[in-house]
Every structure is written in C-alpha cells, then in structure tokens.
Amino acid sequence: MAFFGILTSLFPLFVIAGIVMLVRRSRSGSSGSDDASVSLRRLLEYCFLAVALGLAASGLDSLFSAAVEAMVEGTDEVDTPSWAITSLLVGGIALWFLVRNVRRRFKESPDEQGAPGWVLYQGILELVTLIGFAISVNDLLDGIIGAGDVEPQNLVHLAVWGAVWVVHIRLGDRIVGGEPVRSTLVPFAVSINALGALVASVGGLIALCFMAVYEGITGYSSWGGTVDGIRDVASVLIVSAALWWWYWLRQAVHDRGSMLHHAYTLFVGVLGGLGALVGVSVMFLAALINWGFAIGEDPAVEYFDFLPVAVAVAVVATLVWRYHRELVPPVEGRPRNDVDRAADHLAAFVGICALLAGVFVVLFVAFHHLTPVPPGAERETTMVIIVGLPLLVVGVLVWRRFWQAIQVRAGDAEEVGSAVRRAYLYVIFGMSGLVALVTVLFLVFQVIDGILNTSFDREGIWDLHAPLAIALTAGVATGYHRRILRSDQKVLAGAMPVPMPRPVPSPELPGPGRVIIVAADPAPLAAAVEMATGAEVEVIRRSDPPPMTFDLDMARMEIAESDAATLMVVVGPDGNMLLIPVDRS
Numbered sequence: 001m002a003f004f005g006i007l008t009s010l011f012p013l014f015v016i017a018g019i020v021m022l023v024r025r026s027r028s029g030s031s032g033s034d035d036a037s038v039s040l041r042r043l044l045e046y047c048f049l050a051v052a053l054g055l056a057a058s059g060l061d062s063l064f065s066a067a068v069e070a071m072v073e074g075t076d077e078v079d080t081p082s083w084a085i086t087s088l089l090v091g092g093i094a095l096w097f098l099v100r101n102v103r104r105r106f107k108e109s110p111d112e113q114g115a116p117g118w119v120l121y122q123g124i125l126e127l128v129t130l131i132g133f134a135i136s137v138n139d140l141l142d143g144i145i146g147a148g149d150v151e152p153q154n155l156v157h158l159a160v161w162g163a164v165w166v167v168h169i170r171l172g173d174r175i176v177g178g179e180p181v182r183s184t185l186v187p188f189a190v191s192i193n194a195l196g197a198l199v200a201s202v203g204g205l206i207a208l209c210f211m212a213v214y215e216g217i218t219g220y221s222s223w224g225g226t227v228d229g230i231r232d233v234a235s236v237l238i239v240s241a242a243l244w245w246w247y248w249l250r251q252a253v254h255d256r257g258s259m260l261h262h263a264y265t266l267f268v269g270v271l272g273g274l275g276a277l278v279g280v281s282v283m284f285l286a287a288l289i290n291w292g293f294a295i296g297e298d299p300a301v302e303y304f305d306f307l308p309v310a311v312a313v314a315v316v317a318t319l320v321w322r323y324h325r326e327l328v329p330p331v332e333g334r335p336r337n338d339v340d341r342a343a344d345h346l347a348a349f350v351g352i353c354a355l356l357a358g359v360f361v362v363l364f365v366a367f368h369h370l371t372p373v374p375p376g377a378e379r380e381t382t383m384v385i386i387v388g389l390p391l392l393v394v395g396v397l398v399w400r401r402f403w404q405a406i407q408v409r410a411g412d413a414e415e416v417g418s419a420v421r422r423a424y425l426y427v428i429f430g431m432s433g434l435v436a437l438v439t440v441l442f443l444v445f446q447v448i449d450g451i452l453n454t455s456f457d458r459e460g461i462w463d464l465h466a467p468l469a470i471a472l473t474a475g476v477a478t479g480y481h482r483r484i485l486r487s488d489q490k491v492l493a494g495a496m497p498v499p500m501p502r503p504v505p506s507p508e509l510p511g512p513g514r515v516i517i518v519a520a521d522p523a524p525l526a527a528a529v530e531m532a533t534g535a536e537v538e539v540i541r542r543s544d545p546p547p548m549t550f551d552l553d554m555a556r557m558e559i560a561e562s563d564a565a566t567l568m569v570v571v572g573p574d575g576n577m578l579l580i581p582v583d584r585s
Contacts, residue, residue, distance in 0.1 A: 042117040049099070050121060052092075052094035054091070055094070060160055062083070066084060126165065132161035139154045140158060190243055194247060198237065208229045208233075211308040269323065269325070270347065272321075273318070276313060278398055285394065336409075356473050356476075358388050360470060363473060364469040367468060368465060373462075374457070410487065413495030425488070432475075436478055439467045442467050446464055511567075515529050515538070516569065516582065517540070518569065519570075520543075521546040525556070525569070528556040568580040
C-alpha cells in the first residue's frame, strides 16, 4: 500500500536526525553519557537490540502462524517451521541479554533514556511495528468487509506486532527530564501519512456516492458497483482514521506553537489542500472548455464521467484546507505574526504558480502563430483556451485574493521586513531569475549551434518556442518581484529612525570656577569676569573710595588665565589688583 510505503520511506529521516544529534553531542565536548564514543557505542547496542527484537518477533509470528495453519489445514499441508524456531531461539536469547543490560543501565542512570541513540531506536521501532500492525489490521478488515477471505494468520500477525508496538508506545511515553522520550517527529510523521490515506479513502467514498448519483441521473456508468468500491476503501479508511486520531488528535495537535506543528499545518494542510483545490478547478474548467470545442463528437454523459471524482477531490481538498487554516490562531485581539504571514504567502504562491503556468501556455501558443509552420506541424490554437485560460483565470483569482491582502500592509515596516515576506520574495525572485538565466543560455546555444551547423530552419525555430516562453515568463516574474523588493527597501529606509544630532559641546570657558571680588566698586569687574569665565562671582564691598584709574580689560584677562578653582581678587585704592588662590575645602 502506498500509505505504508511512504511511512517506510521516513526511516532515513530518523537515521539522519540521529547522526546529526550524535555529531552535535560529539562537538559539545561534554563528558559522561554525552561523550561521542559512548553515544556511538550505545547506538550500536540499540541496533543489535532492534535486530534481536526483529528476529524474535518474526520467529514468534511465523511459529504461531504455522501452528494455526496446522490446526486449520492439518500438519501435512504445513512446512516444518525450522527457520521460525531458529529465529525465535537465537533472537530471543540475544534479546533477553540485551534487554537485561539496558534495563540495568536505565535503572542506574534514568536520564540516559533521553539520549539520542535511545530516542532514535524508540522512534524507528515504533514506526516499524506500527507498519506491521497496520498491515495486519488492514488485511483482517479487508477479509471481513471486502470480498477476500479471513485468514487466521492475520490474527497472529496482529497480536504479535500489536504487542511489540504497544510496548514501544509505553517506552516512548516515559517522562525523562520533564519531557517524553518519544521524538516529536514520530506523531507528525504518522499524522502526515495517515492524513494522506484518510483523505484518499474519504475522497473515494465521496466519489462513489457522486458516481451513484451521476449514474442515477444519466443512466451511464463506466465503473464497477458502488458497494464493491466502498468495501475496497473501507479498511484503509478505518485504519487511517484510527491512526490519525491516535497520533494527530491525541498528540501532535496539542503541540501548538512548535515549528513542526506550524510546518505540518501550513505546508501539508494549507499548501496541500489549496494546491489540490486549484488543480482540480483548473482541470474542471479545461475539460468544460474542451467539451465545448468537441460538442457532437462524444456524448456529454461519457465526456463528463470524471465529474464525480473531480467534485469529490474538490470537497476533500476544501475540507483539508479549511480545517488546517482554522488551526492557525485567529488574528483578532493580537498583532499579526509570521504564522499568519506564512499562510497568506503560501496561498499566494499557489496562485502565482498557476498564473505563471498560464502565461507560459499563452506565450508558447503565441509564438506558434508568429512564426512559419514547419512541414508536418500544426498550430495548437485551442490550447490557449483549453489549458491557458483556466490556468490564468484560477491563478489570477487566487493570487489576487491573497496578494492584495498581503500588499494592503506593504507600507508597514514590520510587515515588509518580516522573514516570511523576504523569504517568499527571494525564493520567487531567485528561482525565476535562475530559470530565466538557464533558458536564455540554452536559447543562445541553440541559435549559435543552429547557425554553425546550418540547421536553423523553421523546425529549429519551433524548437525555441518552449524555452523562449519559459524565459519570458520567468523574466516577467523576476522583474515584478524585483520591483516589490525595491519598494520594500524604500519602506524600510523610510522607517529607520533618524539619528539625533550629537549636541555640540559648548567651549569650556577659561578661568576659575568661583571668584571672590573685594573692591570699593566690584560691580563692573564682577560682570566682566562672569562674562569671560562663566564663574560664580561673589562680591565684597570695601568701605574706602574706588581708585581713580583701573584697567578693567587687563584685570579680566589676568583672572581668566588663573588655574585656581577659587580665586580671591582684591582691588586696592591705587587700582592695583592682587590675585589670591583660596582653598575652601
């Protein structure tokens, strides 16, 4: 089954994650259980544990299956279970010693259950045993519900692999350091595949119902019976729904706020659901337009026999998209964050991909009409309407809806400076620019090669239509998003705070900080000193008459040249001035 095949393909992800964790541990330079050599030795031990468990479980499964088969069909019809006994004996003994050693170490050091090697082992074994258990349940249900036979061996498979799966679930549920041992990758990995199988089976059921309605209305049927179809998908529906409920609704959905939860919600739900909805919308419009050109060639009931399946895909895609879009926290009462931006930009990405595909088709057909037709070729006029028009219409509607909502906030510096918007613009700008560069390089090569080899004829020109259309489409996308990037840079530049000019320090005035003037008429000298030095001036008036002559400018200059903190200036009756440094401490 595709579901279990995809689930099996996730093993390299866990192996890579384990290696990355081990390398990080080895670079940390920590001692004890975090040492790289200890971690690698533990990982090797857990690999032996997994092999021993696999031998013991498969041997037990084969032995019990042979016993059940002998009870049902007789001993003469059953091969001797030599390999089953050997696997159970060798694997069981090795498993007993390894489990005993691991339990003793965990008892001495409980925190080791959170080490990367054990987390990797637990995650992989939970997935492996889950696959075996799910296949057994699916085969059993298929025999009960479908037209197949119920084989007693399926009960043995279910019991053995179900028990091993439950054991590893219990191991993953253990709490070490306040966190469960199970890696968060496990529930999300199973949830993705279970959702895919659930969507396919639910879509199949809805399609069968629409097919029955279509058959009742038109009297035309090109498929088998509805009941047989429901039986075929019922077992997958039950198994996938149970796994999605166990791993998503009970575990992963509660991990809100984590990077894995956001990635699952946005990329699997929003991007996948909306992408499927856009695809089926384009397909339906293309088929409808194509039927308009082919009226009279085929009966409408035969031509639109795909309609029940298309409607079922649209319904399921809409449900998936809306459900996962509702998982994004509501925007009311809180500022806009990167999760909101990612949801809008992913939807805009789906729309612009459809739009650019439509532009490519239009340009491709336009070049067909602008150049001479080579011998044996035909102009595909209807391709623009059948394929290009649906892509343009659906792409414009989706892209315009979400891109306008994004551009409403294009004047907000926080919005245009967000990592999501920058990533979106640079991804499209970079990808389209790279595609344009590669196609231009190919075009130039084709032209030069055709000229040098004298093969640049009508057929050679027609061979350039597709890369030329790709280059122009990519160039349009590059130019538009380059303009958006420039506009964002202007917004960010305008929002940068203007640096306040540094205050120019006032020149430090020379002279003492405090001046005591003792004179018969101290007012003129006090004003001159305060103006020249900015010092605090204190005056003491003498009782004798003021001098007849006094050089005020010379006195001010002498006081300003003094380096004393406090200076007493005494002006005598003859106009002479005495400077006395004073220590007031």
